[in-house]
Amino acid sequence: MRTFAVFGDGAWGTAIANLLANQTSFSVRLWSARAENAQILRERRENVRFLPGVTLEPSLQLTTDIDEALHGVDLAILAIPTIYLRSTIQRFIGHVAAGLPVLSLAKGMEIETFLRPTQIVEDVLGPRPTAVLSGPSHAEEVSRGLPTSVVVAAEDEDLARGIQTVFNSDRFRVYCHSDVKGVEFAGALKNVIGIAAGISDGLGFGDNAKSALLTRALVEMTRFGVALGADPSTFMGLAGLGDLITTCISPHGRNRRVGERLGRGERLPDILQSMSQVAEGVWTAKAVYFRAASMGVEIPIMSEVYRVLYEGKSPHQAVRDLMRRGPKREW
Secondary structure (H helix, E strand, O other), rough: EEEEEOOOOOOOHHHHHHHHHHHOOOOOEOOOHHHHHHHHHHHHOOOOEEEEEEEOOOOOEEEHHHHHHHHOOOOEEEEOHHHHHHHHHHHHHOOOOOOEOOOOOOOOOOOOOOOOHHHHHHHHHOOOOOOEEEOOHHHHOOEEEEEEEEEEEEEOOHHHHHHHHHHOOOOOEEEEOOHHHHHHHHHHHHHHHHHHHHHHHOOOHHHHHHHHHHHHHHHHHHHHHHHHOOOOOHHHHHHHHHHHHHHHHHHOOHHHHHHHHHHOOOOOOHHHHHHOOHHHHHHHHHHHHHHHHHOOOHHHHHHHHHHHOOOOOOHHHHHHHHHHHOOOOOO
């Protein structure tokens, strides 16, 4: 793999494109869905909206043309939020070569279908090798060269190892995995818990509450994922526990910020209207709530997040209801 197209010029797409372009032997293109965004990137050589202060690599090519982006590429990389993924890649139909491998960076579930991002790709673009890159990896830190470790999962081991080789560097370490389901579920579910962690912070709770929240949330995430065929050990790794910690404690976390503002009494519509980036957990909470209910899987924390988001439940009341649940064994 030597030629790459990154689709999506948000913070994460820009950081990944820059990461690859830093290696002089690679040809990397960053595709923007909007011409005005691409123009600013060309003029400033900086993503001033989503990743300010980070200079784009001189070799990074910028385009809004799908055919130009895809010409001769070895790997298409999708840095598109799940809620926009289907509508965006429908524009690629007829342009993407059969069998072109696709790497997804998305962390969410499609509400209407409950499909994972790699499933959406195959549903729209047809069967092809797919992989997912996930783990604790804020764009703000990766773009500054701070040490980061993630996991790439694919059913095709050669594809996973190929991506691992391409991305590995002295500041970005990639581990291989075969549990695509588990990695994608973990990445989606931790965003819902990130909202819960933010609510805890917004309410002024302490370290005791945050630690208990993360511990019990990991149990819920594992229970839910295993019910859908995931490997339980996946949730103890970078895609699960690792990403959960980062999402719930970092000031960069969009989902945590949504929860924090909810905990302080702001309304969800006002919060979303003021944000320039997508907080995937808001949409994943709805998809997960109804799927868990249909399967009879108990997810008390994520259920309360849904009720706060969509039923107007008071965060204080949600916490009281969680704390007053009937006595349980820990395991």
